[in-house]
Amino acid sequence: ITSPLFSVPEDGLSAQQLFSTSDGLTYSDFLILPGFIDFAAEEVDLTSALTKEITLNTPLVSAPMDNVTEADMAIAMALMGGIGIIHHNCSPEFQASQVLKVKQFQQGCIRDPAVLSPTHTVRDVLELQRLRGCKGVPVTQSGTIGGRLQGIVTHRDIDFMAEGQHGTPLGQVMTKREELVVAPAGVTIQEANAILQRSKKGQLPLVNSRDELVAVMSRSDLRKCRRYGASSRDHRERLRCGAAILASSSENKRLQMVAEAGADLVVLDSVQGNSVSQLSMIRHIKQRHPNVQVVAGSVVTAAQARNLIEAGADALRVGMGGGDVPCSRPPGTAVYTVANYARRFGVPVIADGGIRGAGTAVKAMAVGADTVMLGSVLSGTTEAPGQLFFSDGVQAKKPRGGAAMDGNQMGGGGQHDGDKSNMAPGVPGSLQDKGSVHNFLPYLIAGIQHGCQDLGARSLNALRSMTFSGQLKFERRTLAAQLEGGMQGMQL
Numbered sequence: 001i002t003s004p005l006f007s008v009p010e011d012g013l014s015a016q017q018l019f020s021t022s023d024g025l026t027y028s029d030f031l032i033l034p035g036f037i038d039f040a041a042e043e044v045d046l047t048s049a050l051t052k053e054i055t056l057n058t059p060l061v062s063a064p065m066d067n068v069t070e071a072d073m074a075i076a077m078a079l080m081g082g083i084g085i086i087h088h089n090c091s092p093e094f095q096a097s098q099v100l101k102v103k104q105f106q107q108g109c110i111r112d113p114a115v116l117s118p119t120h121t122v123r124d125v126l127e128l129q130r131l132r133g134c135k136g137v138p139v140t141q142s143g144t145i146g147g148r149l150q151g152i153v154t155h156r157d158i159d160f161m162a163e164g165q166h167g168t169p170l171g172q173v174m175t176k177r178e179e180l181v182v183a184p185a186g187v188t189i190q191e192a193n194a195i196l197q198r199s200k201k202g203q204l205p206l207v208n209s210r211d212e213l214v215a216v217m218s219r220s221d222l223r224k225c226r227r228y229g230a231s232s233r234d235h236r237e238r239l240r241c242g243a244a245i246l247a248s249s250s251e252n253k254r255l256q257m258v259a260e261a262g263a264d265l266v267v268l269d270s271v272q273g274n275s276v277s278q279l280s281m282i283r284h285i286k287q288r289h290p291n292v293q294v295v296a297g298s299v300v301t302a303a304q305a306r307n308l309i310e311a312g313a314d315a316l317r318v319g320m321g322g323g324d325v326p327c328s329r330p331p332g333t334a335v336y337t338v339a340n341y342a343r344r345f346g347v348p349v350i351a352d353g354g355i356r357g358a359g360t361a362v363k364a365m366a367v368g369a370d371t372v373m374l375g376s377v378l379s380g381t382t383e384a385p386g387q388l389f390f391s392d393g394v395q396a397k398k399p400r401g402g403a404a405m406d407g408n409q410m411g412g413g414g415q416h417d418g419d420k421s422n423m424a425p426g427v428p429g430s431l432q433d434k435g436s437v438h439n440f441l442p443y444l445i446a447g448i449q450h451g452c453q454d455l456g457a458r459s460l461n462a463l464r465s466m467t468f469s470g471q472l473k474f475e476r477r478t479l480a481a482q483l484e485g486g487m488q489g490m491q492l
Contacts, residue, residue, distance in 0.1 A: 012473025015336060015367060024330035027354050027363045028482050033473040035456020035466075044449040045459035048370045049348040050083065051265060051293040051314040054240065056371060057081030057230040058445055059361075059460060061350060063375035064088065064244030064269055071101040071133075072383040076437040078102065078239035079228040080445070082371075085242040085267050088254065095243060096257035097131055102241035103262035104132070109189075109206075111215045117143030118150055118171030122158050126166065136203045139174050140213050149205055149213045151176045182207050185214040192217045234264055242295070244269040247278035255285065265293035271320060272327070273297040274304035282311040298352060300334035302341035309345050316342055317373070319353030332367055339368025340468065358447025365448075365460055366467055382436040 012033045019025065048059040058081030062069045066089040069077075074084025086098045104112060114128045115138050128134045136154040140147030151174035158173060181199040183192060185206045196204055196219045204217040232240040242265040243258040245251045255266065266285060268278055273296050285294050296308040297317030305316055318338045321328040329337075331354040339349040351369035355361050361372045378384055434440065455472065457463035466472040477485070 012475050014470040015467045015472065015474060016470065018474040018476070019333055019336045019367075024334075025332040025476075026330040027332050027360045028477070029330070029332060030363070030474050030476055032363065032366055032455055033475060034454050035472075037453055037456060039453065039458055041446070041449045041453040043458065044452045045461075046081075046445065046448060048365075048460045049315075050350070050371055051295065051348060052346060053314065054083075054264060054293055056083060056232050056240075058232075058441075059365065059371040059448075060441065060444070061085060061242075061371050061373045062378055063352065063373050064242075064267055065375055065379070066090070066385060067379045068375055068384055069378075070385045071098040071105075073378065073381075073385075073437065074098070074102045074241045075105050075239060076383045076441075078232045078241065080438070080441045081228075081230040081232050082441075083232055083240050083242055083264075085244050085265075086258075086263075088244045088246065088251075088269060092254035092257045095254065096261040099241050099243050099258050099261035099263045101132055103238045105239055109215050109217055112145060113138060113216045115140055115143060115145050115147070115213065116153070116170055117141065117147075118169060118174070119143075120170050121166065122153075122161060122168050122170070122173060123166040125153050125158060125170065135218075136216075138205055138213055138216060139170050145214070146212055148211055149177055149180070149182070149207055150174070152180060152203065152205065154202070177211075180205060183217070184208070187217075189217075189222060193222055196222065234262075238262065240264045242267055246270070247273075247275065247281040249280075249284075251281075252284075255289070259289045259292050263292060265295055265314070267295040267317065268297065271298060273299050273317070274307055279307060279311040282308065282313055286312045295350065297350075299338055300329035302337055305338045305342050305347075309342065309347050313347060315348045315350060315370075317350045317352050318369070319351065319373075321353055332363070335364055335369050336367040339370075339464075343368070343464075343468070358444055358451055361444070361448055362451035362455075362463075366455065366463055366472060368464060368467060370460075370464075378437065378440075380434045381440065382434075 018030060046058050048056055050056050060077065060082035062073050062077045062084040064085040064087040066087045069084045069087055074086060077084040086095055088095060104110060114132055114134050116124055118139055120143065125137050128137055136152055138152050139150045141150055153170055153174045157175060181195065181201050182205045183195055185208050187206060192204055202219050205213055206215040206217065208214050234240055241263055243263040244267045245254050247268045247270055258266065268281060270278060278296060282294050282296055285292060293314040294312065295315045295317055296313035298320050299305050299308065299316055299318055300320045308316060316338060318335050319331055331351065335349065335351045342349055348370035349368060350371050350373050351364035352373040355364060355372045355374055356377060364372050452463055455463065457466060
């Protein structure tokens with residue numbers, strides 16, 4: 001239509017114009033003007049780069065905080081298409097065991113299950129259950145995968161044994177081989193489902209022609225396999241998982257252990273990432289562990305980003321602020337500035353800080369972030385670390401390490417590079433139980449898709465392209481507009 005009646009005046013600001021002022025902007029300081037909708041919200045593609053070599057189906061990352069991410073959270077995040085970063089506020093051995101637990105949580109087929117021999121004891125099974133959460137332990141003649149299958153030990157075999165009986169050999173308490181339902185190696189998921197349905201068993205050992213244990217299939221894993229088709233997995237079909245470390249040579253043992261456990265990436269966890277120790281650590285990791293991706297940071301300026309990119313960082317964590325921090329930058333300005341620079345080198349950006357819901361997540365990605373990191377919104381969920389209890393009739397959770405004293409006793413977390421002050425992250429006190437992440441994340445994902453739909457972006461890649469081309473328009477919000485908008489109780 002060329003009639004002057006339908007000519008449209010220039011409306012809104014481009015991202016470049018919005019952030020060209022000297023004022024730092026948070027996500028509450030601006031809104032995004034709507035676009036044209038010609039597609040359904042569920043058609044929005046949320047695939048996005050996490051690092052140079054890792055792509056997620058869902059742009060969500062759980063923060064490496066000791067009240068947010070251990071194995072259970074990381075498993076849930078990966079099943080939903082995102083990824084979890086195991087915190088380092090613990091021993092290297094514990095952190096590596098958490099990474100291993102995620103990597104061994106394979107949908108369908110477990111090719112490296114925990115295995116014991118008939119001479120091992122009930123105590124050994126209980127220890128495996130404590131460390132790895134095993135519900136059933138196959139027993140082979142050699143005590144290793146590939147040994148001749150002798151039986152299996154489940155909670156039904158040992159639950160009611162007194163502590164004085166924990167030294168009993170497994171050969172005396174296990175369900176014997178002749179009583180087991182097994183399947184040949186190479187069985188399909190559909191066939192395994194049918195066998196487990198008929199047998200009403202929880203686990204299905206797979207054996208070769210010599211009756212040697214090859215793998216195990218789990219009913220719960222097969223059920224999850226059907227439910228989580230967009231899960232985040234590596235080239236070996238294992239769930240993806242990251243681990244946080246400090247940028248210090250004293251962390252070399254931790255780095256080695258989490259790498260051997262199968263971590264897909266490491267996050268250099270520092271308040272201020274532009275340091276000689278972080279640059280040195282990036283080069284060390286790229287040299288000694290070339291298959292492990294490195295997320296560097298935190299940064300809020302292009303100058304910080306430049307040094308980390310030159311050192312070989314595969315992604316950048318953007319965000320400094322909160323608490324008694326003397327140098328910082330509002331998250332909106334920080335993400336736009338760093339992303340606008342890093343995209344020239346193909347380095348993805350993770351927005352960390354200020355993400356309170358779908359609205360702020362869409363804003364962060366609209367100004368350049370590839371993924372967003374979730375911290376406080378996930379604390380208090382079922383999968384977050386901590387013990388559940390009732391307070392005044394309300395179910396609550398005390399985060400493990402949530403109090404500053406608890407965290408300091410464990411060490412590490414939220415430090416400057418080389419700082420040994422052990423400033424532990426976390427939320428003091430208790431948190432009201434928020435329920436399972438599996439119930440919360442689908443609403444968050446749907447909210448992000450609806451946000452992209454309102455903006456006329458069919459994908460996150462299209463959204464960022466619209467931003468940097470100037471097609472996407474923004475508008476500043478006055479304090480009065482922020483207060484009025486907040487009255488609806490919406491996550492902005």
